[in-house]
Amino acid sequence: MDLCQQINQELIDDALEDHYRRRITGVSLTNCDDCGEPIPAKRQIYVPGCCRCVACQTGFENSFKGRSK
Template sequence: MAGGWTRDGAVQDQIDASIDDTVKKARSLLPSGPSLTHCEECGTAIPEARQKAVPGVRLCVACQSVVDEEQKKVTGGINRRASKDSQLR
């Protein structure tokens, strides 16, 4: 792909770097450490199955859903249209 003043593959390198950054950010948001038995926010008991499924869990499903929705609003989600503008941020 011709990129004008850029070397061949520079656009793909930028896309790959953006993806790597997003993956690193997502991994940093994953809980770690021992799971809590009760939710940090509302105090309800966290089921044992959830504690085993998500190591380091700190919130119940309801509170985690609220946090996830708030994060979607801030980050805007993933652009699946693959528009050039979204790839070259």
């Protein structure tokens, strides 16, 4: 169990670091990291560093609702 938690934490840390790095530079992806669909240009402008389309970002955020820290 400890090994699984360690691996999970490393994956989360890597994802957060990648997101933070993009956010600092303001570089948005042109296609969604999750589904591969194009990210609209307006979203790329208004959400610098975005890596998901609106639908996938909403699903991603909803997956964390109700989880305790």
